[in-house]
Amino acid sequence: xxxxxxxxxxxxxxxxxxxxxxxxxxxxxxxxxxxxxxxxxxxxxxxxxxxxxxxxxxxxxxxxxxxxxxxxxxxxxxxxxxxxxxxxxxxxxxxxxxxxxxxxxxxxxxxxxxxxxxxxxxxxxxxxxxxxxxxxxxxxxxxxxxxxxxxxxxxxxxxxxxxxxxxxxxxxxxxxxxxxxxxxxxxxxxxxxxxxxxxxxxxxxxxxxxxxxxxxxxxxxxxxxxxxxxxxxxxxxxxxxxxxxxxxxxxxxxxxxxxxxxxxxxxxxxxxxxxxxxxxxx
Amino acid sequence: xxxxxxxxxxxxxxxxxxxxxxxxxxxxxxxxxxxxxxxxxxxxxxxxxxxxxxxxxxxxxxxxxxxxxxxxxxxxxxxxxxxxxxxxxxxxxxxxxxxxxxxxxxxxxxxxxxxxxxxxxxxxxxxxxxxxxxxxxxxxxxxxxxxxxxxxxxxxxxxxxxxxxxxxxxxxxxxxxxxxxxxxxxxxxxxxxxxxxxxxxxxxxxxxxxxxxxxxxxxxxxxxxxxxxxxxxxxxxxxxxxxxxxxxxxxxxxxxxxxxxxxxxxxxxxxxxxxxxxxxxxxxxxxxxxxxxxxxxxxxxxxxxxxxxxxxxxxxxxxxxxxxxxxxxxxxxxxxxxxxxxxxxxxxxxxxxxxxxxxxxxxxxxxxxxxxxxxxxxxx
Ligand SMILES: Nc1ncnc2c1ncn2[C@@H]1O[C@H](COP(=O)(O)OP(=O)(O)O)[C@@H](O)[C@H]1O
Ligand SMILES: [Mg+2]
Numbered sequence: 001x002x003x004x005x006x007x008x009x010x011x012x013x014x015x016x017x018x019x020x021x022x023x024x025x026x027x028x029x030x031x032x033x034x035x036x037x038x039x040x041x042x043x044x045x046x047x048x049x050x051x052x053x054x055x056x057x058x059x060x061x062x063x064x065x066x067x068x069x070x071x072x073x074x075x076x077x078x079x080x081x082x083x084x085x086x087x088x089x090x091x092x093x094x095x096x097x098x099x100x101x102x103x104x105x106x107x108x109x110x111x112x113x114x115x116x117x118x119x120x121x122x123x124x125x126x127x128x129x130x131x132x133x134x135x136x137x138x139x140x141x142x143x144x145x146x147x148x149x150x151x152x153x154x155x156x157x158x159x160x161x162x163x164x165x166x167x168x169x170x171x172x173x174x175x176x177x178x179x180x181x182x183x184x185x186x187x188x189x190x191x192x193x194x195x196x197x198x199x200x201x202x203x204x205x206x207x208x209x210x211x212x213x214x215x216x217x218x219x220x221x222x223x224x225x226x227x228x229x230x231x232x233x234x235x236x237x238x239x240x241x242x243x244x245x246x247x248x249x250x251x252x253x254x255x256x257x258x259x260x261x262x263x264x265x266x267x268x269x270x271x272x273x274x275x276x277x278x279x280x281x282x
Numbered sequence: 283x284x285x286x287x288x289x290x291x292x293x294x295x296x297x298x299x300x301x302x303x304x305x306x307x308x309x310x311x312x313x314x315x316x317x318x319x320x321x322x323x324x325x326x327x328x329x330x331x332x333x334x335x336x337x338x339x340x341x342x343x344x345x346x347x348x349x350x351x352x353x354x355x356x357x358x359x360x361x362x363x364x365x366x367x368x369x370x371x372x373x374x375x376x377x378x379x380x381x382x383x384x385x386x387x388x389x390x391x392x393x394x395x396x397x398x399x400x401x402x403x404x405x406x407x408x409x410x411x412x413x414x415x416x417x418x419x420x421x422x423x424x425x426x427x428x429x430x431x432x433x434x435x436x437x438x439x440x441x442x443x444x445x446x447x448x449x450x451x452x453x454x455x456x457x458x459x460x461x462x463x464x465x466x467x468x469x470x471x472x473x474x475x476x477x478x479x480x481x482x483x484x485x486x487x488x489x490x491x492x493x494x495x496x497x498x499x500x501x502x503x504x505x506x507x508x509x510x511x512x513x514x515x516x517x518x519x520x521x522x523x524x525x526x527x528x529x530x531x532x533x534x535x536x537x538x539x540x541x542x543x544x545x546x547x548x549x550x551x552x553x554x555x556x557x558x559x560x561x562x563x564x565x566x567x568x569x570x571x572x573x574x575x576x577x578x579x580x581x582x583x584x585x586x587x588x589x590x591x592x593x594x595x596x597x598x599x600x601x602x603x604x605x606x607x608x609x610x611x612x613x614x615x616x617x618x619x620x621x622x623x624x625x626x627x628x629x630x631x632x633x634x635x636x637x638x639x640x641x642x643x644x645x646x647x648x649x650x651x652x653x654x655x656x657x658x659x660x661x662x
Contacts, residue, residue, distance in 0.1 A: 172368035175335050180382035180429075181356035190381075194372040 032250035053251035065252060067226050068233035072212055072256070075143055075229060079150040080208040084200055087155050091162035091196075092188050096174060106163075109156035118216050124149055125220055141223040149221065150211055158203050165199040166192060202271045209260055230256045284346035284359070284436035284469055285311045286332060292340030293327050293493075301327040302493045304341070309437075312467040315498075316484035318477055319516070320612035324493040325473040326441050332471060333362050333439050345437065356385075361430035363440040367422045369414040369429075375401075376410040379428045386433075396432040403462070404428050420451045427462070437469040444479065456482060477517050481505070489513045491608070511659035514557050514652055515609040520591060522557045523626040526601030526656060529554055533573070534651070538597045540573050544649045547662055554662060555601055557652035560591065563628030564645040565636065575643040578626075580636045590635035594644065595623040605659040 027044055032053050034046040057065040093099070094106055125140070128149070132139015139145050169192060177187045193200070215231045222228055228236065234252055264271075286309040293302035301324040309315045317325045330336040332343055334355035342349055350358050361382070369378050376397055383393045401407040404424040414422055423443065430438055444452045444459075460483055463470055474480055480487045481501040488498040489512070497509040501517075508514035514522050527536035534541045534556055541556075566575065578594035600620040607617055628644055636642055653662040 170366060170368065172364045172366055173370060175333075175355075176362070176364060176368035176370070176429075177381070178335065179333060179355045179360065179362045180433075181385040186385065191370060 028250045028253060031246055032254050034247055036247075053245075053247040054255065056248050057252055057255070063233070063237065064226050064228075065233065065255075068228050068230040069256065071143065071228065072230035075147060075150070076208050076211040079147055079211045080204050082147065082151050083153075083155060083158060083207050084204050086151060087158035087162055087203065088193065088196065088200060089188075090155065090159040091166055092192060094159065094163045095166040096171075096192075106160075109159055113156040121217075121220055124217070128221060140221055141227055143227065146218060146221050149217055150214070153217075158207065161203060162196060162199055165196050169195050198270065198273060201267070205263060205267055205271060209263075212260060285309055285313075286437060286469065286471060287344040288328075288341070289344070290341035291328070291331065291338060291343060293324070293331060293336065294339050300493060302331070305490075305493075305495045306341075307488060307495060307498045309469055309471055312469055314463050314470045314472065314483060314485045316472045316474060316480040316487045317490060318474055318480035318487055319490035319496075320608065321475055323490045325475070325490055327493075328490070329362075329439050329441050329471060329473050332358075332437075333360055334358050359436045360439055361433045361435040361437075363426045363430050363438065363443045365442040365445055367414075367426040367443075367446075369422060369425055371414055374411050374413055375406060375417070375425050375428075378414065378425055379432050382429065382433050393432075396434070397428075400428040400431045403431070403465075419447055420455065423447060423455060427459075431462075431466070435468070437471065440470065440472045442474055443472075445474070445476070452479075459483060478519060481517065487517075489516060491516075507661075508557075508652065509661055511555060511557070511603065511605040511654040511661075512609065514654070514661075515606065516612070518559060520560050520627040520629070521609070521613075522559050522652070523624075524601055524606060525556050525558075525596070525598060525624055525626075526553060527556060528552065529653070534648075534653075536596075536598055539577060541576075541646055541648045541651070542573065543651070543653075545653075547653055553656040555603060555606075555654045555656050555659075557654065558626075558646060559650065560627045560629035561589075562647040562650045563592075563630060564647065565630050565634040566643065566645045570643045570645055572643055574648070575645040576626075578628075578640075578642055578644045579623075580638055580640040580642065581625075583635055583638055585632055585635070587632065589629050590632040592628040592630055592635060592644075594626055594628065596626060598624050600624045601656070603656055603659060 023044075030044055030046040033049050033051065035048045035050040035052065057063070090109075094102060128138070128140050128145045131145065131148075132142070136142075137144050138148055173191055173195075174187050177191050182190060212229075213231050214229070215235060218229050218232050219235070222232060225233075225236075230252075234249070234256065237249055237252060288305050288307055291302060291305045292300070294300050305328060317328060319325055327336060331338050332345070332350075334350065334353065338351045342351060344350065345358055345360065370381065373381065379397045379400060380393045383396065388396075397410070398407070401410055404427060406421060406424050406428060409417060409421060409425075414425065417425065423446075426443065430440075444455050447455060456479060463483075472483060474483075481504075484501055486498055486500050487504050489496040489504070491512050497504060497513045499507075504513065504517050508517065511524070515524065525536045527534050529535070529543055529547050532543055534543050534554075536556065547554075563576075576596050578592075578596060580592060580594045582593040584591040584593075599622060601624070602617055602620070610617060610620075630644075654660065655662055
C-alpha cells in the first residue's frame with residue numbers, strides 16, 4: 001500500500017518537474033503572441049494577443065523564413081529516408097549474409113561512429129569543395145552536398161540498431177520465404193522489412209529530428225541565406241539586429257519546433273516500444 | 283509427384299564439421315519416409331539439403347529425374363514445414379498460405395480456391411483472417427501444413443513438425459498427418475527424433491546415426507530384423523534388452539546362466555551381444571529349468587492395464603559397447619548410472635505379473651533373440 005501522504009508528495013514533485021519543463025515553453029509562447037516586441041518587456045503573461053509576429057516572419061524580404069522551413073523539411077526528410085534505406089540494407093547484409101570481413105565491418109562501423117563528425121569538419125569541407133569542382137550539384141553550399149555528408153553520418157549506429165532487431169527475426173522465416181519462391185530482395189521487402197518496421201519508424205523519427213536541429217555541419221557547408229536550414233537561419237536571426245525582435249524570434253522557434261513536438265507526442269508509445277521489442281512477438 | 287534419390291550424399295559444413303556421410307537410398311513416388319535418429323545425427327541437415335537450404339558438398343540428390351544439387355530451393359518444387367512453423371508474423375493466415383502462390387504468379391481465383399480448399403481440409407477456415415500470434419500451437423501447426431499443401435508440390439519436407447506440441451495434441455496431429463498423406467499421396471520426407479512417431483507414420487523408416495544411414499525399412503521389418511545393435515536399441519519402447527556373452531554348443535552363455543540358441547550361429551564368433559525384446563519374456567506357469575529362462579530379481583512393476591512392465595535385474599555386469607553408450611546418452615542416461623547388474627524390462631501378462639522383490643526365473647522365447655557382434659554391432 002502506498003500511503004496518501006507519499007502520493008501527495010509525489011504529485012508535488014511531479015508538478016515541480018512540470019513547472020520547470022514548461023516554464024520556458026510558456027514564456028516563449030507568450031513572447032510570440034505579445035504585441036510588445038522586446039526582451040525586457042516580455043513576461044510570462046502576455047500584455048495582449050497578436051499574430052503579427054507570425055505574419056511578419058513570412059513577409060520580411062530580408063529573412064527568407066519560408067525558404068528555411070522548406071529547406072529544413074526537405075533536407076531532414078530526404079536525409080532520414082536515405083539514412084534509413086542505407087542502414088536497413090546494410091543491417092540486412094550484416095544480419096543475414098555471411099561474407100568475408102563481416103565482423104570487421106561491423107566493428108569498423110561502430111568505431112568510426114565513436115568519433116564525432118565535427119572532428120572531420122576540415123576534411124569534409126575540402127572533400128565537398130573537391131566534389132563541387134567535378135559535380136557542382138554536390139559541392140559546397142548545395143543541399144545535395146549536405147545530404148551526402150548527413151547520409152554518412154548516422155548510418156553506423158542505425159545499422160547496428162536495425163541489425164540487432166533483425167537478428168531477432170528467426171532465420172527460418174527467410175528460409176520459409178526462400179522455399180516459397182522469394183528472392184533475397186523479396187525476402188527483404190516482404191518479410192524482414194515489415195517485421196522491422198517498429199524500429200525503422202523510431203530511427204526515422206530520431207534521425208529526422210536530429211537532422212532538423214543540426215547546426216554545425218550545415219553552417220560549415222551552406223553559405224547563402226536562401227539555402228539555410230531553419231536551425232541555421234534562427235541562429236543568424238538571433239545574432240543579427242533581429243535579436244531585438246524577441247517576438248518574431250519566438251514565433252519562428254515555435255513554428256519550427258511545433259511539427260517535431262507533435263510527432264513525438266503522437267509517436268511516443270511506438271518510439272519506446274520500437275526500441276525495446278523484438279521483431280517477432282508471441 | 284516425384285521420387286527423391288540420394289546418391290552418395292555427404293555434407294561437410296564450412297567450419298569442417300562432417301554431418302552426413304555417404305547416404306544412398308531413395309524415397310519412392312508418393313511414399314512417406316521418416317528419418318529418425320538421436321539429436322544431432324544429421325537428420326535436419328539431410329532434409330535441408332533436399333530443400334536446397336544447405337549446399338550438397340558430396341554426391342547427388344535427384345528429385346524426379348532432375349539432379350538438384352545446383353537448383354535453388356524455389357525451383358525444386360518442394361514445400362517445407364518447419365519445426366517452429368516459421369509463419370510470417372505480419373501476415374494473416376490467408377496471406378501466409380497465399381504467399382508462395384502469389385510469388386509464383388497464380389491467378390487470384392486459383393489462389394482463393396486453393397487456400398479455401400486447404401483451410402477446409404485442415405479446419406482452419408474460421409482463422410483465415412487472423413494473424414499467427416492469435417492462434418494456438420496446434421492451429422499454427424495446421425497453418426504451416428496449409429502453406430505447404432496449397433503449393434501442391436511434388437514433395438513435402440517436414441522437420442520435426444509436431445515437436446512443439448504438447449503430448450496429447452501431438453498424438454492427434456500425428457494421426458491427422460497420416461490421414462492427410464493417405465488422401466494427398468504426396469511424396470513426403472519427415473524428420474523426427476521420436477521413434478514412435480517414426481514407426482506410426484512412416485511407410486518406411488530410415489535410421490540415421492552420426493550422419494550414417496543405418497537401415498531403411500518398413501517399420502515392422504525394422505522392428506523385427508534390425509540390421510545392427512544401434513537400430514535394435516533405438517526402435518521400440520521400452521527398448522530392447524541387451525546382454526553380453528558368448529555362443530557355443532547351441533547355447534548363449536551370459537555368465538549367470540545359459541539360453542538355448544536355435545539358430546545356426548557360428549560357434550567361436552567371440553563375444554556377442556544378445557538382444558531380447560521386452561515382449562519376448564514370459565512368466566512361466568510352473569517351475570522352469572534355468573536354461574529356459576533368466577534368474578530375475580524383480581524391481582518395479584508397472585501395470586499398464588493391457589500388459590505389465592516388469593523391471594528386473596540379473597546378476598551379470600551390464601554390457602557396454604559404443605552403440606549402447608550412445609543409446610544411453612540419447613535416452614538421457616549415462617554409462618556410470620548402470621550399476622553392477624544388468625537392468626532389464628519384460629512386458630508380460632498383467633494377471634501373471636510377479637510382485638516387486640520376487641526372485642524367479644522369467645521365461646525367454648529364445649528363438650526370437652537377436653545376436654550382434656560386440657565389436658561391430660552388426661547383426662549375426
Ligand atoms: N550450420 C552449421 N554449421 C556447422 N555445423 C552444423 C551446422 N548445422 C548443424 N551442424 C552440425 O551438424 C550435425 C547435425 O546437425 P542436425 O542436422 O541439425 O542434426 P539433427 O537435426 O539430427 O538433430 C550436428 O553435429 C550439428 O552440430
Ligand atoms: Mg534437427
